[in-house]
Amino acid sequence: MSDDRDPEATLREWKESMQAEHAEAIANPDPDADHAVEAVVQPSERIRFGYEGGELVEQERERIEADEPELFACACGVHGMTRKEAREHLAAVRD
Numbered sequence: 001m002s003d004d005r006d007p008e009a010t011l012r013e014w015k016e017s018m019q020a021e022h023a024e025a026i027a028n029p030d031p032d033a034d035h036a037v038e039a040v041v042q043p044s045e046r047i048r049f050g051y052e053g054g055e056l057v058e059q060e061r062e063r064i065e066a067d068e069p070e071l072f073a074c075a076c077g078v079h080g081m082t083r084k085e086a087r088e089h090l091a092a093v094r095d
């Protein structure tokens, strides 16, 4: 009654804001931080969440194939970058 927001829209907005922040962090590295790839993560599972009765709950868990791209983490704290994003991030530091 009081909350008639579409949960899908809420999740979509959250994802978009996360992606915008992520893209911003990649494109504009913090000039005061050290930048160097410090970790590579090879995810083995993808977990999907959805809303049920207003609660965000796990709905599905799937194994990720070995050829999924690994994710890079920078020493400045930016994580979850693809190889391409990591390259862009480090290139932006040098600009």
Ligand SMILES: [Zn+2]
Pocket (backbone or CB within 6 Å): 029, 030, 033, 034, 035, 036, 074, 075, 076, 077, 078, 089
């Ligand atoms: Zn960095």
